[in-house]
Every structure is written in C-alpha cells, then in structure tokens.
Amino acid sequence: MKCDICNEEFANSIELDKHKEREHPLGDDDDNLEKPDMLQDQELPAPIVPGKN
Numbered sequence: 001m002k003c004d005i006c007n008e009e010f011a012n013s014i015e016l017d018k019h020k021e022r023e024h025p026l027g028d029d030d031d032n033l034e035k036p037d038m039l040q041d042q043e044l045p046a047p048i049v050p051g052k053n
C-alpha cells in the first residue's frame with residue numbers, strides 16, 4: 001500500500017490509515033468529517049443561581 005499523498009509505502013491499509021491520520025490529518029477523503037471551525041469556544045451565559053431574589 002502506498003500513501004497517495006507522500007508516496008511512502010506501508011505493509012497494509014491499516015498502517016497506511018494510521019500514517020495518514022498522523023501525517024496528513026488535513027487530507028480528508030469525505031465531507032463527513034467534523035469541521036474544526038464549528039468547535040470554537042462559545043461564551044456560556046452566566047449560570048442562573050436559584051434562591052437569589
């Protein structure tokens with residue numbers, strides 16, 4: 001199996017997969033991956049404290 005990105009050779013597709021995840025995390029094959037843009041920090045609203053008032 002050869003990595004189609006860097007042309008390195010691997011014994012099997014599992015090794016190739018691992019290599020791709022490690023070395024080419026941005027080379028996504030499909031569009032089902034979660035988009036990191038959506039994981040941005042969001043400001044949480046102040047917690048409501050019951051019993052005050």
Ligand SMILES: [Zn+2]
Nearest residue numbers: 003005006007
């Ligand atoms: Zn590679």
